[in-house]
Amino acid sequence: MTDRTDTAATAPSPALLDEAVAALRSPDPVVRDEQAYTQLARWVPLLAPERRRALGDRMAERFTDPEIQARTFAPLVLARIVGCGDHDPAWTAAFTDWYLGERDLRGHDEELGWLHAVAHGADLLAALGRCPQVDPAPLLATGCARLLTPTGHLFDAMEDDRLGFALAVVLTRAELTEQQSLEWLDPVAADFAAAEPGPVPPYASNTMRTLRVLYLLADRGVRPGRWQGEAVPLRHAAAVRERVAAVLAMNSPYAG
Structure with missing residues (x-):
């Protein structure tokens, strides 16, 4: 992906956002983690609410992606979105299904870099835990079920x-x-x-x-x-x- 090192506080164009979202699936940890995720984390607060919600929908869809690195980086971006005050019950449902069903729990892979399904999912669980629109009790049950799987x-x-x-x-x-x-x-x-x-x-x-x-x-x-x-x-x-x-x-x- 294009290496963007500028830190100007401006929202990305649709094309740049699409490029970063696509790169978040990359098996190259530098492209995925150091570039795509870093950019998306910086951009999320700058997006208009409707663009954040659309990005949230795209991240929720990633929970069923066939690539492990795509699945495990989606919750990090979604946590940033929820942290900005946006929420859709469908995101929580998609997250819960993935978090309890994910079987590839490797923290780090020699080739793919950080995967960290449990830890990255926990970050989203914490963000949802701070979200007033989300009932906290089912989140506790989700955390418990993840542990006992x-x-x-x-x-x-x-x-x-x-x-x-x-x-x-x-x-x-x-x-x-x-x-x-x-x-x-x-x-x-x-x-x-x-x-x-x-x-x-x-x-x-x-x-x-x-x-x-x-x-x-x-x-x-x-x-x-x-x-x-x-x-x-x-x-x-x-x-x-x-x-x-x-x-x-x-x-x-x-x-x-």
Whole structure:
């Protein structure tokens, strides 16, 4: 794609936007990540609302793309769009179907570069968690189901941190009842209760490590800007912390 290094605060032409969207499918990580995604992330806030929504529709369609890198970079752009205040329930539905169905969970590939389905999906989950038009309770269920889906992939590129952060962001929503803040963990508790002696399956290890991140954020609060701004407490922080600790203790004898 054309290498655009200018930083002028102007929206791209339709042709330039189309070029970047096409390049977001590229198997070349430099073209896809360093050029196309970087440009799109910069352009999204500059687009008129109708152009952002059209771009959101295109990203939602990418969730069914046959190319893994196309599927996993769509949520990053869609997260930027949702962060600008735009939302369509169809985007959330398409994301949920993909996030729970994606089986290629590689963080990094030698040739394709970063893929990071779990982490990139978690970024969109966090953006949806901040979106007032989206019911937060189903997002918690989505995060839980992603964790409990059997996989041979052991998180090795901070996927647990990104997903734990996303769940914590969702749990800051003021409209969540205490029951809603806790009941999404019931399937995890049931899964852990049914565990048999032997090696810990990758999905269970992933779940435990993600919940440890969530426990930390329930204790300290979460900064929606990740490293900036005041920490925002989870809506029912103490109850969440106790429930997470109790669930972890089921399979972690050192947890207390």
